Amino acid sequence: MKIFSNKNFVAWYFVFPVAFIHLFVIGIPSLASLALCLTDWRGLGEINYIGFENFIELFDDRYLKKAIINNVIWTIAFLTVPVGIALTCAYLLTGIKRGQMFFRLAFFFPYMLASVINCQIWKYLFHPIHGLGGFFERIGWDFLAVSPFTMKSTSLFAVAFVDGWHFWGFLVVIYLTGMYQVDNHLYEAADIEGATKFQKFRYITLPMIRPVFVFSIMIIIIWSVPVFDYVYILTGGGPAYSSEVIANYMYSQAFERFDVGYSSAIGTLMFFYVMIIVALFGLFRKAGWDI
């Protein structure tokens, strides 16, 4: 019993409530989902073990492949556009002395809005009758006449744009926080050496905020896997699966087609994918990367 009053054990008392809730809310359902992927369960009624049948079907599913490709495109898009804009804006903001708070708030504001509100705003803006397209048509311009959400060639990028618009302000804030941690003497020394603004960014800012930057990269990669709400609200994965992503496809299998076993198999794939990413970052850290 002494172990329970041990000083080192005290921390566990604080961890326990959260761990207990996680066990029931995340742990057990996750394990159940792992088990369900080997069954033909339809969400109700009896559960039959069918071995790896769901996984065999997965590899033959052209729409799942499409969803995986779309997730990869989504991840690349988020690793480039919002990150690039956020880094630039955050760096520029460090040079602004007056009104900086206004810009920080303005950039961060979309992140505070519920996804459904963000989606409705953009859906309305791109609406062919009530949106910008309708407005331009009335003044004689054929611009944005068709909503990009409803075109096969643009739907995925249009949804990614809306999600990116809501997300990049968050990146600005965390990059700004990292930039404020950088020792000002380094910039003063660079000024004496005659470094340009870009050189200071490239050789001082970027290396110094590397932990924050790598963290942002990691969360973008991980968060890109279960992306769901923006796709579901804006396009439902359509038209013609052009904006379908894995989580939306998984939802459709479970709640539209009642194929919970198959849906669990998709979930299991997602789980292992995320585990691999986390493991990779763990390895980088072990290899001495400052992340």
Next chain:
Amino acid sequence: MIKTVISFVSVIILSTSFSAISKTKVTWSMESNADRDPIMIEKLQNAYNNSQGNYELVIEFEDNETRLTSMRTAMIGGMGPDIVETPGPSYVKEYHAAGMLENLDSYAAEFGWKDKMIPWAYSSGVFEGSLYAIPKTHESMVMLYNKTLFEENNWKVPTTLEELEDVAGKIKAKGMNVFSYGSDGWQPTHEHLVGIYLNNYAGPQAVYEAIIGEREWTDPVFVEALELLKKHMVDEGYWSGSLENYYAIGWDDFHAQFANRGAAMMTIGTWTFQATQLGIGASGDEWGWAPLPSLSSQSPDPNFMIAIGTTMSVNANGKNKDGAIDVLNWIMSNKDKVLDIAKDFEFGEMVVPLTLSSSDIPTDIAPQVQDYLSEYARITGEGNYGYCTWTFWPADPGVHIWKDMEVVWAGDISVEDFLYDHQKMWDKARKNGDTLPVPLRN
């Protein structure tokens, strides 16, 4: 004096509380709708509660998607509402297969429900020979048109493919859309159109044969039907002007488009009657309706596609099954009350498939709706009825028919490949026993 008042108030409070406590609560989880809910409270919940002293019906309204998920979770856990409302037979099938619904055979026999209902609607709730669900509302697809506009232009309401394509050309020449419709907010809208083309091109008989497995979905007649739909949707832009606009336009917009003469016609379900009456009715134009045109010689006669909107069942694990049965029996036995509710929705909702005579049809509803109800009864009574996908398609092919139709319209796969996949899903559903009840065809 004060003592007397206090005593009087106390007696009232106590008696009210006692009557509430003494009644056994019957719960009903119902799809929420801001316009509909107050009427359901007043004319269903309160009317039932006032009609007897044993049970207290409590309707719990919730957004349908959330409701279905939470109800399913509760029922898996052996709980859930006493009256289980589902969006159609494919859901009933899942609950029935899991043993979660009460067998209603004995009650149907005791209270004579079978004689009170339209036969096909009764059989839609029969699974493995027993009754498990009663339709709360039944519906069909119709073609609405702007009567004033048609009269002004001397256009003929189309009854055949040739007439449809002819009038479509004239409508487009006037700068209007042929049909007002769109799928924004409800992707399964596509299945309304697929159902129309399958039934009105291939014909209800061919569809029936495919449903019962006597004909393959890859049959050329279905291929031609969906090729025609693709032509009208993608090449001709019949619905809201283009495929992209059809995807972008939702319920409010397509009603506004129809009301504002943005389109001359609308293909839609009968659930729209109230919205149409409020929309175009307020614009000053008169609206009319017609059966969907025949699209080939294989479907020469006008037909109405039959469909179940929502169903009512009794939870096998419910706390108060007797109360739930009593509520269902009240609905089945009070035609006037049910018609009074349906009347408030212009027969777009709560259209319980009770057998009606012409004298039952209320006279204080829109004349178009009165006319529709008579024609629907006459034509379906003659056996000219088709099949809506959301009532007779099992879950997997049922999703495939609307979700993957977009892939056909996008040109990513051919109609033949689409129907090949569709047949495979039907084969799988048949093998797994997932097919749904379909009334025998004469």
